[in-house]
Amino acid sequence: AQSVAQPEDQVNVAEGNPLTVKCTYSVSGNPYLFWYVQYPNRGLQFLLKYITGDNLVKGSYGFEAEFNKSQTSFHLKKPSALVSDSALYFCAVIHGSSNTGKLIFGQGTTLQVKP
Amino acid sequence: DTGVSQNPRHKITKRGQNVTFRCDPISEHNRLYWYRQTLGQGPEFLTYFQNEAQLEKSRLLSDRFSAERPKGSFSTLEIQRTEQGDSAMYLCASSLAGRDNYGYTFGSGTRLTVV
Numbered sequence: 001a002q003s004v005a006q007p008e009d010q011v012n013v014a015e016g017n018p019l020t021v022k023c024t025y026s027v028s029g030n031p032y033l034f035w036y037v038q039y040p041n042r043g044l045q046f047l048l049k050y051i052t053g054d055n056l057v058k059g060s061y062g063f064e065a066e067f068n069k070s071q072t073s074f075h076l077k078k079p080s081a082l083v084s085d086s087a088l089y090f091c092a093v094i095h096g097s098s099n100t101g102k103l104i105f106g107q108g109t110t111l112q113v114k115p
Numbered sequence: 116d117t118g119v120s121q122n123p124r125h126k127i128t129k130r131g132q133n134v135t136f137r138c139d140p141i142s143e144h145n146r147l148y149w150y151r152q153t154l155g156q157g158p159e160f161l162t163y164f165q166n167e168a169q170l171e172k173s174r175l176l177s178d179r180f181s182a183e184r185p186k187g188s189f190s191t192l193e194i195q196r197t198e199q200g201d202s203a204m205y206l207c208a209s210s211l212a213g214r215d216n217y218g219y220t221f222g223s224g225t226r227l228t229v230v
Contacts, residue, residue, distance in 0.1 A: 004157075036221075043121075043206055043223040044158070090157050100171055101146060101210055103219065105157030 002027040004093050006106035013081045013113055021076040021109045023091030032094040033074040034103065035065055037087045044090065050074060061085070081113045119222035121207050127228045128197055135193045136225045140209030147190050148219065149182060150206040151175065158206055164190060165212055197229045 003026045013019045025031055032051050036044040048059025050067040058064045065076045074091060091106040120139040128134050140147050146165050150158035161180070162172045166187035176182075179197075184190040194201055204226050208219035 041224075041226065043119075043221040044208075046220075092157075100163060101212070101219075102148070102160050102163065102171070103150075103158075103208075105159070107155070107157050 002093060002095055002104045004091050004104055004106035006089075006091055006109045008109050009107075010110045010112060013111070015083050015113050015115050016080050019076075019078050019081045019085070019111065019113070021089050021091075021111060023074045023076065023106060024072050025074065025091070025093045026072065027093055027095050027104075029095055033065075033067060034092045034094075035059065035063070035074075035076050036090045036092060038090065038108075039087050047076070047089075081111075083113050083115055086111055086113045119207055119209050119220050121205075121222035121225050123225060124223065125226050125228075127230060130199060130229055131196055133193065133195045134197060134227060135191050136205055136207075136227075137189060137191050138207030138209075138222060139189045140207070141220055142188075144209035144211050144220070145187065146210045146212050147184055148208045148210070149190070149192055150208065152204040152206055152224070153202075161192075161205075194227075197227075199229045202227055202229045 005024045034049045035047040038044050047063050048057050050057050055067045063078050088108050090108050092103045122137045148163040149161040152158040160173050161176050162182050164184040167184050179195045182192045204224045206224045207222045210219045
């Protein structure tokens, strides 16, 4: 079965420091991987995706993520965190040959950036 | 077109009542998805449509839940005889079939509270 794991419920980082939010996945075949962010009482906003090509993908708001096939990971990173980055982050996967395009989400990681 | 629109944003209902939510997708998107998100969890797939056809339903979608997408445009999700366990955020998303690897566009969600 396909699954996504975000091992940390919460990540705390000081403003200006680099941040990493971890994600590992389990899927047969080639995965399509996504990161979304959710602010309180809002829907999901797309940050970035990996489909194919370069393992390092860049997305919105200075975020980037590195696809590591051997470790089945897709960690989200940012070189310098902002207080406004504080939100709930979700990693998600679509099986590459899926006919449905159904997203499987991790349980989410709350990012807290302190001034 | 300003994206995926969901109405209402919030709904409070008494246990046992019926509720209906509406989702208006991006006009050129032929796929429409419903997800449910409970507190502290990632979104879980409920069902999806391609045009007007409902192609997959999750086991989470009990017989009290019904979804429609007449004419392949907007969609409604109805919950009959609501229970407190139905309290959640209901998210709608749309995409273009064959381009799901580019990700969905999510609406802001409908938060249901059953009292």
